Amino acid sequence: MMLPIAKIDTVYLLFGGAALISLVAFATLILAPTIGSFGRTWEKATAVVVSIFVLIALVGLGIALGIAIVYYWDDITKLFGG
Numbered sequence: 065m066m067l068p069i070a071k072i073d074t075v076y077l078l079f080g081g082a083a084l085i086s087l088v089a090f091a092t093l094i095l096a097p098t099i100g101s102f103g104r105t106w107e108k109a110t111a112v113v114v115s116i117f118v119l120i121a122l123v124g125l126g127i128a129l130g131i132a133i134v135y136y137w138d139d140i141t142k143l144f145g146g
Contacts, residue, residue: 090119
């Protein structure tokens, strides 16, 4: 007897995978060198806070840009002759 497993749509899997890859890239390319650059604990903590603040700002900018593209899609396609 098999347990019922919730079917997850492919789009959710793709977005989840992209989010996971982005977080791993952020941690390895931004966070690890930032933490390694400072010696004192308070300097490392401050660098982490600033890095996370920048990450949140960039995610917010991406969401705002995505919403703007969706909202103005008809105007964008008319602008480029579509």
